[in-house]
Amino acid sequence: MGERRRELLLLLAGDIVCFVLSLYLTLLIRYFSLPSKELLLDHLGPFLILSSIWLFIFYIAGLYDKHTVFLKGLLFSRILNTQFVNILIAALLFLIVPFGIAPKTNLVIYLAISIVLITLWRLKIFNFLSPKHRHKAILIADGEEAIELVDEVNNNERYNYSFIRMIDRRTAEQTEDFESKLLRLIDREGVSIIVADSKSEYMERIMPTIFDLAFLKFEFTFLDFYKVYEDTFDRVPLSALRYDWFITHVSQSKSLAYDVLKRSFDIVGSILIGVLLLILLPFIALAIYLEDKGKIFITQKRIGKHNKPVIVYKIRTMTESNPTSDTWIAEDAKQENKVTKVGAVLRKASIDELPQCINILKGEMSLIGPRNDIQGLGHRLAEEIPYYNIRNFVKPGVTGWAQTHQHYMGDHISPQSLEESRVRLSYDLYYVKNRSVMLDIEITLRTIKTLLSRFGISIKLPR
Numbered sequence: 007m008g009e010r011r012r013e014l015l016l017l018l019a020g021d022i023v024c025f026v027l028s029l030y031l032t033l034l035i036r037y038f039s040l041p042s043k044e045l046l047l048d049h050l051g052p053f054l055i056l057s058s059i060w061l062f063i064f065y066i067a068g069l070y071d072k073h074t075v076f077l078k079g080l081l082f083s084r085i086l087n088t089q090f091v092n093i094l095i096a097a098l099l100f101l102i103v104p105f106g107i108a109p110k111t112n113l114v115i116y117l118a119i120s121i122v123l124i125t126l127w128r129l130k131i132f133n134f135l136s137p138k139h140r141h142k143a144i145l146i147a148d149g150e151e152a153i154e155l156v157d158e159v160n161n162n163e164r165y166n167y168s169f170i171r172m173i174d175r176r177t178a179e180q181t182e183d184f185e186s187k188l189l190r191l192i193d194r195e196g197v198s199i200i201v202a203d204s205k206s207e208y209m210e211r212i213m214p215t216i217f218d219l220a221f222l223k224f225e226f227t228f229l230d231f232y233k234v235y236e237d238t239f240d241r242v243p244l245s246a247l248r249y250d251w252f253i254t255h256v257s258q259s260k261s262l263a264y265d266v267l268k269r270s271f272d273i274v275g276s277i278l279i280g281v282l283l284l285i286l287l288p289f290i291a292l293a294i295y296l297e298d299k300g301k302i303f304i305t306q307k308r309i310g311k312h313n314k315p316v317i318v319y320k321i322r323t324m325t326e327s328n329p330t331s332d333t334w335i336a337e338d339a340k341q342e343n344k345v346t347k348v349g350a351v352l353r354k355a356s357i358d359e360l361p362q363c364i365n366i367l368k369g370e371m372s373l374i375g376p377r378n379d380i381q382g383l384g385h386r387l388a389e390e391i392p393y394y395n396i397r398n399f400v401k402p403g404v405t406g407w408a409q410t411h412q413h414y415m416g417d418h419i420s421p422q423s424l425e426e427s428r429v430r431l432s433y434d435l436y437y438v439k440n441r442s443v444m445l446d447i448e449i450t451l452r453t454i455k456t457l458l459s460r461f462g463i464s465i466k467l468p469r
Contacts, residue, residue, distance in 0.1 A: 014070060016132065017069075017070060017128075017132065018061070018070070020127045020128075020131070020132060021061060021064065021124065021127070022057065022061075023127075024120060024123040024124050024127050025053070025057040025060065025120065026057075027123060028116055028119045028120040028123055029046075029049060029050070029053050029116065030046070031119050032112050032115045032116045032119055033045060033046065033049065033112070035115055035119075036111060036112055036115055049112070053116075055099075056092075056095075056096050056099065059092070059095060059096075059099070060092045060095075060096075063088060063091060063092055063095070064088060069084065069085070069088065069128075085121060085124050085125055085128065086121055086444065089117055089120060089121050089124070090117070092117075093113055093114075093116075093117045096113055097113060140165075140166055140167055140168045141166060141167035141168075141198045141199050142167070142168070142170050142195055142196055142197045142198060142199070143159075143167045143168060143169045143170065143197065143198070143199035143200070143201060144169065144170065144171045144172075144173065144188075144191070144192070144197050144199070144200055144201070145169045145171070145172045145173070145201045145202070145231070146172075146173045146178065146200065146201070146202035146203065146206075146209060146231075147172075147174070147201070147202060147203040147206075147231040148174045148175045148203070148206075149245055151235055151243045151244075151245055152172060152174070152231070153172075154235075154239075155169075155201075155231075155234065155235055155238060155239075156169045156172055158238060158239070159238070167198075167199050169201075170195060170197070171191070171195075173188075175206060175208060178206075178208040178209075179208055184208065184212070185211070185212040185215060188212070189215070189219075192225075192226060197226060198226050198227060199226060199227045199228075199229065200216065200220070200226055200227070200228050200229070201229045201230075201231050201234050202216075202228070202229075202230070202231055203230075203231045203232070204230055204231075216228055231243075232245075232246040236436065239432075240407075240411060240433070240436060241411070241429070241432035241433045241435070241436045242432050242435040242436050242439060243432065244392075244393075244428060244431065244432055247392065247393045247396075247435075252393075252396065255439045256396070256399060256438055256439065260441055260442065264441075264442065264443060267443060268372065268374075268443075268446065269369075271373065271446070272366050272372050272373050273366075273367065275366070275373045276363040276364075276366035276367045276373070277363075277367075279360055279363040279366075280360075280363045280364075280367075282360065283360040283361060283363065286357065286360070287302075290302065290321060290348075290352070290357070293348045294322070294346075294348050297346055297347055297348050298325070298346065300322060300325075301322055302321060302322060303319060303320070303321060303322065303361060304319075304320055304321075304322045305317050305318065305319055305320075306318045306320060306380055307380065307381040308378040308379060308380055308381060308384070308402070309378050309379050309381055309384040309398055309402075310370055310371070310378060310398070310401070310402055311370075311398060311399075311400060311401045311402065312398060312399070313395055313398050315381060316365065316370045316371070316378065316402075318362060318365055318371075318378070319361035319362060319364050319365065320358050320359065320361055320362065321352055321357065321358040321360070321361060322346075322349065322358075323345055323346060323348075323349025323350070323352050323353050323358045324344060324345050324346065324349055325344050325346060355457065356457060359404050362404050366404070369401075370401070371401055371402050371403060371404065372400075372401040372402070372403045372404075373403055373404055373405065373450075374403040374404075374405060374406055374446045374449050374450070375400055375401050375402050375403025375406050375437070376397040376398070376400065376402055376403065376406050376407075376408065376434040376437065376438070377402060377403065377404075377405075377406055377408065377409060377430075378398075378402030387424070387427050390424055391424070391427060391428055391431060393431075394427075394431055396435065396438065397431055397434040397435065397438065399438055400437075400438055400441065405449060405450075405453040406433075406434065406437060406449060407433045407434065407436055407437040407445070407449055408429075408430040408433035408434050408437075409453070409456070410449055410452035410453055410455075410456050411433050411452075412426070412429065412430060412433070437449075
């Protein structure tokens, strides 16, 4: 408990410093000069009252819960949403209470600065100042994903906890008096984190006791295995996929505002891409003519939203085109269908994808979303991989979460096996579940980074 108190005090102190520093920087930017003592004192009182209210909202939002120390992936969105709520409260408070200052512009500036500072503090600086002791954890789960999680956490110092024991289903079910032996292990080893598949039968039997110790007596932190896996790897564990998962996490529309903003972004982006295509097209046509005098454009029958067929336009990059193929390049070797020299360059820069601006303008595709499969290959994957077609719940995109995480390079720019396709599905479902403006912006930045890396230019993006 002593270490836990230190963590809480450190988080609280850091948040207060961020709020005070945000006020100073707000006044500096607003008035283009170092804030005078009088100006600071005029704003300090009202903003201290606001800061006290905001800290309370932080507490309600769970930003001081123990799990925020361990799960970082969703922290930014939680901070962003909480700060928007705080700004609304501040605006209402300034309307009711006569503070004697007009903070409309200041509040907007303060919101932007405080979000940046709080995020940097929580995600970056806190890790350097917090105790270096790694918390002891127990994992109660099964399968390759559980092993993958243990391997990632225990072999990477960026995490402030490590698993000292992994208990699978067979061990739990064959252990006499499993509940009491688990509690003795927790007490003996000083375990502070339990990560478990809470929906498994053997966990459901002991969850009342676990709930009491974790959420009422605060003896340790209890985390859901699937949430920890998703936060660690930025993808949905496929073992979590059941009908109730889709009912809980998948919705037709995130919000009207998001849908309108995304469509507007698609229209503007596709027009810009179209202009770029018109500029490059004469040079591309000349290069293709000089190499093999073949056609410039091809069409492919791909799978669109709700599994509806879509005719996608692309620049030809291979000697042959099979628009309904259910095979990968490696399997097509016997057909001598090879990437051309010009095609290799176009693929490396993703220029062959530019004609898809037509599909985006028509509303058949989006700039960002799961990459759509050629019809034959998509049907084959749907037969092999359970729930595969759920990725087609949203509009397909030219780029997406999976493309920017699986690091395809050279000729290998798409999944070439069932296993790679399963991993891609886990990334696609992460996007379907969590799609938002901020996630789309992150994908855009990662896409730029990926394109630059193909030409040997390295850019490090914050996780």
